[in-house]
Every structure is written in C-alpha cells, then in structure tokens.
Amino acid sequence: MATEFQNKVYRLLKRIPRGKVTTYKHIAHALKCKAYRAVGMACNKNPFAPKVPCHRVVNSDGTLGGFARGVKAKKALLTREGIEIKNNAIVKFKQVVYRF
DNA sequence: GCTTTGACTCTCG
DNA sequence: TCGAGAGCCAAAG
Numbered sequence: 001m002a003t004e005f006q007n008k009v010y011r012l013l014k015r016i017p018r019g020k021v022t023t024y025k026h027i028a029h030a031l032k033c034k035a036y037r038a039v040g041m042a043c044n045k046n047p048f049a050p051k052v053p054c055h056r057v058v059n060s061d062g063t064l065g066g067f068a069r070g071v072k073a074k075k076a077l078l079t080r081e082g083i084e085i086k087n088n089a090i091v092k093f094k095q096v097v098y099r100f
Numbered sequence: 101g102c103t104t105t106g107a108c109t110c111t112c113g
Numbered sequence: 114t115c116g117a118g119a120g121c122c123a124a125a126g
Contacts, residue, residue, distance in 0.1 A: 002124085003123085003124080005122090005123070005124095006123090006124095023108090023109095024107080024108055024109080025108075025109065028108085028109095028121095028122085033121090033122065033123095034108095034109085034120085034121050034122065035108090035121070035122035035123060036108040036109055036121075036122080037105090037106055037107085037108050037109090037121070037122065037123075038106090038108090038121090038122045038123040038124075039107090039108080039122090039123095040106070040107040040108060041105095041106060041107075041122095041123065041124060041125095042107095042123085042124095043107060044106080044107055045124085054107080057107075058107095059107090059108070059109085060108075060109060060110095061109090064107090065107050065108075066106090066107035066108095067107060068107070071107095074107090
C-alpha cells in the first residue's frame with residue numbers, strides 16, 4: 001500500500017458485495033472528501049489487483065468511466081457478476097449501486 | 101517544492 | 114439533452 005488514503009479506498013471497495021457496484025462519488029463521500037479523482041487514481045494503482053474489486057466502481061451517472069485494462073474488461077467483469085451493461089453504462093444502476 | 105495530470109463531478113450555455 | 118468550463122483532491126514529475 002502506498003498511502004493511508006488509498007488504503008481507506010481499498011478497504012471500502014472490499015466492502016462491496018458481489019453483484020453490486022459503487023461510484024467514485026460515494027467513496028469520496030464516505031471518506032468525507034471530494035477527492036473523486038484521487039479515488040480513481042487509487043484504483044488505477046490498485047496494488048491489490050484481484051483482491052480489491054476496483055471494477056465495481058463506476059461514475060456517478062452509472063457509466064463505466066475508465067479502466068486500466070480497458071473498458072471492455074471492466075464491462076466483462078461486471079457482466080460476470082450479474083450486472084447488466086449497455087453501451088458502457090449500467091442498465092439497472094440504481095438497483096445494483098451499493099451505498100455504504 | 102511547485103506544476104501537471106488524472107479510472108471525477110457539478111454547473112452553465 | 115449535450116457539450117464545454119470550472120472546481121476539487123491526491124499522486125507523480
């Protein structure tokens with residue numbers, strides 16, 4: 001782990017149950033900050049690759065946003081968890097979103 | 101140690 | 114409804 005901030009992010013991500021997703025905004029809010037972008041960075045540099053489900057983090061509007069290994073991989077992973085994706089966007093976003 | 105950049109979000113036109 | 118601009122925080126250069 002690099003910093004405490006990132007550690008907090010990873011910890012929150014680990015909380016996310018399978019088949020659910022969250023947004024950068026919610027994570028930042030859980031950390032009581034507006035470091036939406038910093039949260040994304042933490043995931044990008046995620047040293048706990050498979051341990052931390054960074055692919056379960058999407059934009060506030062339900063779109064996938066970005067992914068280090070390509071949006072396609074993210075899409076595939078989410079679909080694998082039972083989340084429907086349509087054009088890089090979560091179909092039933094409000095239903096699969098996980099609130100801390 | 102300051103400047104740039106980024107897997108973001110909000111507001112305005 | 115959609116695109117552009119500004120704002121925010123942290124990490125890297």
